[in-house]
Amino acid sequence: MTPSRSTRNGTPHDDVPGTSTPKTPDRGIPEATVARLPVYLRALIALSERGIDTCSSEGLASAAGVNSAKLRKDLSYLGSYGTRGVGYDVEYLRYQIAREIGVTQDWPVIIVGIGNLGHALARYSGFTSRGFRIVALLDSDPARHGERLEGLEIRGYDELEELVARHDIAIGVIATPADAAQLVCDRLVAAGVTSILNFAPTVLTVPDGVDVRKVDLSIELQILAYHEQRKALALGDGVVVDGMEPVDVGSVGTDGRAKAVGA
Amino acid sequence: MTPSRSTRNGTPHDDVPGTSTPKTPDRGIPEATVARLPVYLRALIALSERGIDTCSSEGLASAAGVNSAKLRKDLSYLGSYGTRGVGYDVEYLRYQIAREIGVTQDWPVIIVGIGNLGHALARYSGFTSRGFRIVALLDSDPARHGERLEGLEIRGYDELEELVARHDIAIGVIATPADAAQLVCDRLVAAGVTSILNFAPTVLTVPDGVDVRKVDLSIELQILAYHEQRKALALGDGVVVDGMEPVDVGSVGTDGRAKAVGA
DNA sequence: CTCAGTTTGTTCTCACGTTCACAAACTCCT
DNA sequence: AGGAGTTTGTGAACGTGAGAACAAACTGAG
Numbered sequence: 001m002t003p004s005r006s007t008r009n010g011t012p013h014d015d016v017p018g019t020s021t022p023k024t025p026d027r028g029i030p031e032a033t034v035a036r037l038p039v040y041l042r043a044l045i046a047l048s049e050r051g052i053d054t055c056s057s058e059g060l061a062s063a064a065g066v067n068s069a070k071l072r073k074d075l076s077y078l079g080s081y082g083t084r085g086v087g088y089d090v091e092y093l094r095y096q097i098a099r100e101i102g103v104t105q106d107w108p109v110i111i112v113g114i115g116n117l118g119h120a121l122a123r124y125s126g127f128t129s130r131g132f133r134i135v136a137l138l139d140s141d142p143a144r145h146g147e148r149l150e151g152l153e154i155r156g157y158d159e160l161e162e163l164v165a166r167h168d169i170a171i172g173v174i175a176t177p178a179d180a181a182q183l184v185c186d187r188l189v190a191a192g193v194t195s196i197l198n199f200a201p202t203v204l205t206v207p208d209g210v211d212v213r214k215v216d217l218s219i220e221l222q223i224l225a226y227h228e229q230r231k232a233l234a235l236g237d238g239v240v241v242d243g244m245e246p247v248d249v250g251s252v253g254t255d256g257r258a259k260a261v262g263a
Numbered sequence: 264m265t266p267s268r269s270t271r272n273g274t275p276h277d278d279v280p281g282t283s284t285p286k287t288p289d290r291g292i293p294e295a296t297v298a299r300l301p302v303y304l305r306a307l308i309a310l311s312e313r314g315i316d317t318c319s320s321e322g323l324a325s326a327a328g329v330n331s332a333k334l335r336k337d338l339s340y341l342g343s344y345g346t347r348g349v350g351y352d353v354e355y356l357r358y359q360i361a362r363e364i365g366v367t368q369d370w371p372v373i374i375v376g377i378g379n380l381g382h383a384l385a386r387y388s389g390f391t392s393r394g395f396r397i398v399a400l401l402d403s404d405p406a407r408h409g410e411r412l413e414g415l416e417i418r419g420y421d422e423l424e425e426l427v428a429r430h431d432i433a434i435g436v437i438a439t440p441a442d443a444a445q446l447v448c449d450r451l452v453a454a455g456v457t458s459i460l461n462f463a464p465t466v467l468t469v470p471d472g473v474d475v476r477k478v479d480l481s482i483e484l485q486i487l488a489y490h491e492q493r494k495a496l497a498l499g500d501g502v503v504v505d506g507m508e509p510v511d512v513g514s515v516g517t518d519g520r521a522k523a524v525g526a
Numbered sequence: 527c528t529c530a531g532t533t534t535g536t537t538c539t540c541a542c543g544t545t546c547a548c549a550a551a552c553t554c555c556t
Numbered sequence: 557a558g559g560a561g562t563t564t565g566t567g568a569a570c571g572t573g574a575g576a577a578c579a580a581a582c583t584g585a586g
Contacts, residue, residue: 034486034489034490035482035486037485037489038479038481038482038485038486039466039482041485042464042482043466063466064466065466065468100489101485101488101489101492102488102489102491102492103485103488107484107488107491109484116382116383116386116387117383117387119379119383120379120380120382120383121480123379124379124380124480124481126464126479126480126481127480127481127484130481130484130485131484131485131488132481132484132488170491170495171484171487171488171491173484194491194494195487195488195490195491196487197480197483197484197487201305201389203302203306203326203327203328205328209494211487211490211491213483213486213487215478215480215483216301216389217384217387217389217390217460217478218301218387218389218390218393218395219298219301219302219305220460220476220478221370221372221390221393221394221395221434221436221460222300222301222304222364222366222393222394223297223298223301223476224434224458224459224460224474224476225364225365225366225370225394225395225434225458226297226300226363226364226365227297227458227474228365228370228433228434228457228458228474229364229365231457231472232433
């Protein structure tokens with residue numbers, strides 16, 4: 001049903017007109033769009049599971065939490081997969097986005113650091129159900145080696161290189177404490193991993209060509225705290241501005257207690 | 264009363280003219296800067312713990328993984344806290360950033376959904392050590408009620424409203440399955456929570472005035488997969504996809520490193 | 527076939543974020 | 557004291573992203 005044989009030529013300079021080159025939308029998808037494609041994909045899967053086979057940009061946009069103009073523009077980077085006057089075919093668009101992201105087949109993933117978080121990640125069904133397959137779990141603690149988790153045995157760092165090579169792993173997840181993260185990162189990269197998802201609260205340094213994305217839970221909370229503080233201040237709480245003394249952070253406990261929104 | 268109790272989707276925009284809310288003419292810090300302030304704070308804490316009491320924008324920037332111009336511009340939104348020709352006083356700047364973010368005192372936090380992820384979050388020391396204190400754990404499963412975790416007892420949803428009110432909780436963390444998230448969100452908001460950190464893989468709809476940040480683990484992996492796929496194609500086809508050099512990702516044994524910022 | 531209605535894809539404009547470059551301000555040395 | 561060397565803070569240029577608006581393209585009825 002799907003043509004799916006689209007030649008992925010990334011035409012460096014502009015094209016050869018007249019020939020049967022289909023619109024190759026494969027070049028330069030903006031990063032902001034790339035970050036939203038998985039959201040669209042998830043929304044399409046939800047629609048699909050509810051038996052809906054066609055949707056408008058308006059409907060898909062609201063399911064994804066964006067406005068329709070943005071959605072249409074995002075999709076236009078992939079190509080013209082909709083039909084004017086009709087909308088989008090859910091299954092077809094779902095496949096196209098999955099193909100563009102690269103999750104039509106499973107990526108093998110290694111998780112390093114099976115503490116609280118790593119343990120939860122290994123068990124997280126969202127990974128395995130969406131284009132990823134966890135194939136190796138590593139921890140530095142020898143006491144945990146051999147322990148089984150989701151059908152996998154926890155192994156030691158000494159097997160890192162072999163496991164990455166054997167399973168041809170390109171994506172690694174780091175869930176170690178902060179002080180071990182850079183070391184683990186270096187070994188992963190040296191072994192051939194070129195994409196890293198970092199949960200450790202530290203900045204990783206990697207060579208060119210390696211992608212790092214970080215997920216920092218306390219940073220997310222701090223961003224919320226900033227806005228929360230502003231809300232509290234805006235609601236007429238006493239202005240709590242500048243204490244000019246360079247006091248140490250721990251000693252300022254009681255004063256700034258804010259919040260308590262109306263009602 | 265709480266202003267604007269509409270059920271519209273909470274868009275990032277919040278300046279609605281006509282209401283009594285002053286348009287916050289004072290210190291509008293750009294959102295991109297706000298997201299980086301916690302990173303700077305963490306870097307400053309690390310420097311402080313190593314006994315370093317002064318740093319240049321260059322040094323702090325490299326510790327935070329950004330370039331120095333961006334760091335200086337970010338800090339300039341807070342005020343002039345540096346000294347030309349010298350640099351920044353680590354302790355002083357640390358305090359100023361902490362105050363700006365609002366983490367000079369602890370924020371009480373509730374976690375709803377103590378599955379794999381919620382369990383890990385409750386035990387995550389990064390929360391408690393950086394301006395947040397977990398004061399309540401909720402789960403829908405009665406079998407888990409009464410179980411103790413980090414000195415807290417897991418409770419049922421029926422105590423949600425009372426706990427939020429008693430501890431004056433403004434920030435909630437949702438770690439439930441996707442299908443329960445919106446319901447939990449609604450109850451949290453109704454109880455008075457105005458900032459939500461959502462780990463459930465679903466789009467939350469909240470009234471105006473409520474902030475939601477989402478952390479979606481599988482989305483992060485999918486973004487990595489997209490870039491990974493492009494790297495593989497670029498290498499395999501020998502095609503220079505625009506914006507990306509055909510970098511030799513295999514050359515990793517060398518000492519030459521670079522920051523992976525905006526690669 | 528033609529016309530009215532609907533929805534996409536694209537263009538244009540504006541706002542935001544990043545980077546550059548340099549004056550201002552500070553320290554240190556002579 | 558004065559000049560050389562540093563480093564911050566900021567104005568300006570540049571690139572990216574968001575939203576509005578509209579022409580193009582499709583459906584369906586008469």
